[in-house]
Amino acid sequence: METDQTPHFRRVAILWLIATAILTPIVIFVLGPGLPPGNGSVQASGQTADNIVLLALSVPVAMAVLVTLGYEIWAFRERNLNGPVLDGPAITGNSSIQMWWLIITTTLVLFLAGFGSVRLLQDGSGGGQGPTPLVNPTGHQHALQVQVLAQQWEFTYRYPQYGGIETPTLELPANTLVEFHVTSLDVVHSFWAYQLGVKADANPGEDNIAYVNTKGPLSFAIHCAELCGVWHGYMFETGKVVSQPDFATWIKAMQVQYGPAAKSLPPYSTHYFPEPVGRGS
């Protein structure tokens, strides 16, 4: 058969360039600001920036595949379906293309892994890091410590620096480094503060530390993000970041309001093994 002289590869490359050039700025500037989790905290802003980078990089990759596939289906479709079944050229491979594909995709992947690690190491990214965190933000020795006690099926919070007072709602001061100690009193839960960009699993008998640098006052949604039983879907509430004077007032009011309960609380610890532990009494 006669060789096809149409510059298919060049056409695909041009189409890809145009598609990428149009879509990438749209994705970055139109979709980007709406990407989760927003700018409620330093870590949240970092995550949003990460998501923008990931989305922006995925555009040329997706376009490469979609434009190529789309062009192939259009350009190389067998138009004469009722005639004899003819074969295409017996091309079995092209080591140059394979090599370039390998180089480009490896570079992309290594960049993403490196980028993600660098971002992770900058501020901890709000995720639970276990009892011995790798990333301790500056000033963590003076962080506000808040213990998140997950139980079936609500969260309560203890403030060890305020006499170990336990409260049913979460309030945090603005512009403060908060050190969450997330643990569970029964099964595995997960403390997810959406706008703060914090998620840390609550494991029974384990301390899971997550850091967040709060910014200005806001309300944030708290959901349990790990199936913990029948009311898992109902295990949500609203937390608040308030100004620092407001926080001081609030915590004092909590100490007064929940003082009677505080008398029977066990001493503050990073984890608890409440009774009964096993089956049966």
Place this chain on the structure above:
Amino acid sequence: MVKRSILVLSATALVVAAIAAYVVLYLTNVPGTAQAAQSSQGAHLYLATVAAAELSDPHPTWVSYYVTNSQDQNWQHDTTFTVPANTLVHVTIFQFDGDSGLRNNFLSQVQGTVGGTMQLNGKTVQTINPDDAAHIFAIPALGVSIPLQGVSSNAKNPCGNAPCSMSMAHNTVTFTFRTGAKGLYRWQCFVPCGAGTVFDFGGPMQTVGYMDGFLKVV
């Protein structure tokens, strides 16, 4: 041809019947709803907590909540309660079960009620001894949590299976909370009283119709 159609149709009928049985007999098999009584002072709800459900119940060994009335009669095994919005709701709970003790002693304090207190056998209290708790009635979305004092282990005439009469050993707890906007809320017990399960929080503690239910604010 006819034989094939008969086969296909009977197979379809079988499948539809199986699906219907699955949905009706299992999936939508939920406890009933009880209306709170109304008065000029607001809504009134009368509940009871027992050590074991009635003998004809699918789980006669499980602890459970019941709906009753002001004379502790007419026990119904419902755990969905309908109350009006933006109203004071007066709740009376006849507590017939023995104590199990709290897991989180924070819940030994009354929370979310008018005045932050409850009436335990006529006396106004703010907390109870955490080890004496038999059950808790809590509506986490409304911030309501009421610890229910357990019946002492050497009390005379304790109640076995539901229904229980006033002559049996019990504690009476009353409290008032205010509902807000309309919606569906859930309530639960927080005391590990699901005996025989890990952390005593399985079984009835995880099953709507026993220690969990809904509050319909209409």
Place this chain on the structure above:
Amino acid sequence: MTATATRAAGAPPLQRRLLGFNLLTGIVLGVAGYWVAYALAGLIHGASLDSYAETGQSDVQIMIGYFGGVVGFLAGLGFLNYPIMRILGHPPNIPDHEVEEPGMAKFLRLSTDHKVIAMQYMMGIGVFFFVGGLNAMLIRTELLSPSTHVFGANQYLTVVGMHGSMMMGMMTSGILGPFANWVVPLMIGSRRMAFPRIEALTFWMLMAAGAVLISTIFFGGFQTGWTGYEPLSDQGTAGYDAYIGFFTLVSISMCLLGLNLAVTIVTMRAPGMTWSRLPIFCWAVLATCLLMVLAAPMLTATLLMGAMDRTMDTGYFIPGVGGSAFLWENLFWVFGHPEVYVLAIPGFGIVLELIPVFARKPLWGYRLAVAGMMGVALFSFFVWQHHLFVSGINADLRPFYMLSTEIISLPTGFTFLCVMGTLWRGRIRLTVPMLFCLAWAFNFLFGGISGVFNSDVPSDVTTHGSFFVMAHFHYTIMGGLIFAFFAAIYYWLPKMTGFKLSERLGKIHFWWMFIAFNSTFGPLFAVGFLGMPRRVITYPTSLIGLNRWVSVSAFLLGLSMLFFLYIVIKGLVYDREPAEDNPWHSKSFEWSLPTPVPAYDFNRIPVFSGDPYPYGETPASTPAGGPEPATAGAV
């Protein structure tokens, strides 16, 4: 169509035919075995144990009951016959299939014909796929409203768990069961699998597993989802024992299926079928078998530990007595991650096998494709902690697992390159199987890219445990594997059954399913990004619009599956138009055999030569290699 319709004069009456080792006997003995074992276990379970008295259920009795039921079921089917005969001193025998047995009865029995077993898998997995799909429709019904609950809160969680478990358990064998069993022996020039009886065993164990899972509703269901995290699962009442029984049977079945296929491919290739001539689908099967054999036993062991916690009061997973919730999470995901590649790799294999046929070109980058699939299989063992990024694992590990997870996208990308390379300058014929293969590429692209988001730890902090992850794995597993599954059905079912499926209706089915699928799962990325966790019965009112859109799309997707069922019933039960020998003009060996393939597959063992994808060299209609057709006139 029934046994009596094809019964020749002089054959035994129906009652006599029902007696014997078959499915009916299996069910009867299975139920009897359950009750007998349950009663016997009652003697040892310690009725005086407080926990049993207080909960009213005995896990020991139920688990031993399941064991007795499965043994009874398998005995009723006749699986104990051969071992007992051998123990009694009879010589070994390899079953031979010379004569085609007419009628449907052979499908309701222990058969050692790999083609019969493949059809049994097709029907059996199909039934349980629809059960899982029904549960999915129920989930979306419940999620139409955050405040009106159609189902009980407990029952809803059981539906969620049953959907996930049924799909994961059944679809891992979804391509290997029906298709690899049928086509791999033919592709390598063998008349049978290495272990025909084990092949049958894997199928019937899977059927028993499905029944065990469904039985959970009689014991109160289970509240843990398909991942069965401890200690929540230990807390559950007896419905969780069904989960343990189900996955134990599934994991053993998977391991044996993988073993059988691997040994067959390695040892039973016909002369000339060298490794470099092996069709790419067989390579995919081999890579999958590697994972099944190595990963499935992890699950069996983990479930055993879970069962011990529930029956013997051990404390493997209970903190406070020395156990750890982390232990379950890690053990489960060491199995769980290779498991999802067991789901993905057969999809790669199907697509790479079919696209050369419909592009009329050889597979582009054969070695690269093999390296890709083997690479994915190998790397899949080194990434599992990406399910645990925020769970409190040692934070030092996270950059490593981020790297390993990103790296696994490299061999996955090879498949895409090979697809694009094969299509390049081809003569593409958009048949129904081809449409499903192209849709695979579209769906898996988005599944893969969303996977990269999840592998990035900062991004994962928001997406872990949310609907974003749900959308990601539905795009890869359903958009990937299930679309490849349908491609394989439309491609091979005419050959397997001898009857055509309507091409026109198939195209309607394809577009309906493709659009409904993307409409269902595309918005779920947004739902997850907007903060909705997984496995919830309620959600913020701001998400009502998106959830309703998704639910309606899901119902349409479900209807497209019913439409497919209509196509199959119309084609196989009513129209019964005989299929041609090679409607796709494929040059793969199985297409040189007559349709339907006779019981003995082919007269003489073929000798293979030439390329596995000899398109572009000779005119179409010459099959690969130089095998002797089984009957005259096949070419």
